[in-house]
Amino acid sequence: MSRPSTASRIGLGSAVAALLVFTLFPVYWMVSTALDPKAVTRGADVLPSGISFEHFNFVFEQGNFGTYLLNSAIVGLGTILAAGVLSLLAAVAVARFKFRFRTSVLVMVLIVQMVPLEALVIPLYLQMRDYDLLDSLLGLTIVYIALSLPFAIWTLRGFVQTVPKEVEEAAYIDGCSWPRMFWSVLLPLVAPGLVATSVFAFITAWNEFVFAYTFMKGADKYTAAVGIYQFFGENSTSWGPVMASSTLVTVPVLIFFVIVQRRLASGLAAGAVKG
Numbered sequence: 001m002s003r004p005s006t007a008s009r010i011g012l013g014s015a016v017a018a019l020l021v022f023t024l025f026p027v028y029w030m031v032s033t034a035l036d037p038k039a040v041t042r043g044a045d046v047l048p049s050g051i052s053f054e055h056f057n058f059v060f061e062q063g064n065f066g067t068y069l070l071n072s073a074i075v076g077l078g079t080i081l082a083a084g085v086l087s088l089l090a091a092v093a094v095a096r097f098k099f100r101f102r103t104s105v106l107v108m109v110l111i112v113q114m115v116p117l118e119a120l121v122i123p124l125y126l127q128m129r130d131y132d133l134l135d136s137l138l139g140l141t142i143v144y145i146a147l148s149l150p151f152a153i154w155t156l157r158g159f160v161q162t163v164p165k166e167v168e169e170a171a172y173i174d175g176c177s178w179p180r181m182f183w184s185v186l187l188p189l190v191a192p193g194l195v196a197t198s199v200f201a202f203i204t205a206w207n208e209f210v211f212a213y214t215f216m217k218g219a220d221k222y223t224a225a226v227g228i229y230q231f232f233g234e235n236s237t238s239w240g241p242v243m244a245s246s247t248l249v250t251v252p253v254l255i256f257f258v259i260v261q262r263r264l265a266s267g268l269a270a271g272a273v274k275g
Contacts, residue, residue, distance in 0.1 A: 030250070033243035055244035059231075065245055067220060068227030071137060072206055073252070075223060078141040079148060079205040080198050086145070087152030088194060092186070094153070095160040096168075106154070113150040120147075121214055128215060135217045143211050148201040155200075159193030160186070195260050202256060206249070224249045 033039045034055055036048035059065040094102055124143055125134075133139025163186060171181040187194075209225045216222055219230075228249065231241040 027250075030243045030246055033239055034247045036240065039240045039243070055240040056248070059241050059245045059248070063227065063230060063241060063245065064219070065224070065227050065248065068222050068224045069248060069252075071221060072224040072249075074137055075141050075144060076202050076205040078137075079144040079201050082141070082145045083148040083152055083201040084194055084198050087149055087156050087197060088187075088190070090149070090153045091156035091160050091190075092182070095157045096165075106157075109150045109153055113154070117147070117210065121210060124211070125214060134215055135221055136215075137221060140212060140215055140223075141205075143215070144201070144205040144208065147208075148197075148204050151200055152197040155197050156190065156193050159190045163189045199256070199260060203253065206253060 032048045035051045035053070037052035037054055038049045039055075093099075094106060124146075128134050128136075128139045128143070131139070133142065167185060167189075168181055171185045176184065206223075207225055208223075209229075212223045212226045213229070216226065224245070228242060228245045231238045231245065
């Protein structure tokens with residue numbers, strides 16, 4: 001097999017560099033504007049006029065953004081834990097157990113995943129109102145769990161199916177009960193898939209705006225995504241605080257990805273092999 005020519009390597013390198021610039025430039029612009037002390041209402045230039053943390057101080061002291069980040073963390077953590085447990089148990093049920101309407105359940109999961117989120121705002125609002133869960137972090141967490149479950153169940157079903165049934169049968173022969181087999185055998189094998197679905201659930205809860213803005217009435221219950229909106233005025237926009245708060249929203253997601261990147265990569269690869 002012939003080696004690629006120098007021109008091909010240069011062209012490929014140029015294409016990769018252009019893609020990186022196209023992808024990373026908005027991130028650079030966001031951080032640059034957040035640190036530029038003159039970027040208030042007009043935005044920043046390509047090169048910032050200086051470096052200052054006054055916009056970050058403003059969003060914490062005047063914008064109460066620390067509370068919004070805490071609310072997002074509470075909702076995101078609750079969504080990850082509950083959606084992970086429920087989706088894993090449901091995936092095991094549809095992948096391992098035979099029961100009536102199993103195919104219908106899977107089809108319904110796909111149908112729910114296809115419904116636009118905007119079409120669910122009014123029905124979920126009325127339901128949360130009837131249960132007295134409006135303006136409640138618990139109610140918002142329940143909504144995000146419901147939004148995350150269809151994708152998580154369908155994805156984890158594929159991971160559960162990759163585990164041979166003989167492995168479970170061997171655990172039963174060794175004297176394991178079903179809970180012990182689930183905890184010691186099945187769970188470690190599907191952990192990469194659980195991480196992959198947890199990332200999706202976290203992103204859904206952390207970045208979602210429409211439901212959080214609609215369901216929350218008190219400013220002290222806003223999530224970080226809604227908190228950014230307060231810096232947009234009717235006639236002008238405070239670009240420095242907007243970009244500072246956007247940077248604060250982005251950092252936890254990056255940290256979360258760094259922590260789970262190995263499990264995430266192996267989980268996505270396993271799901272791709274399953275096909």
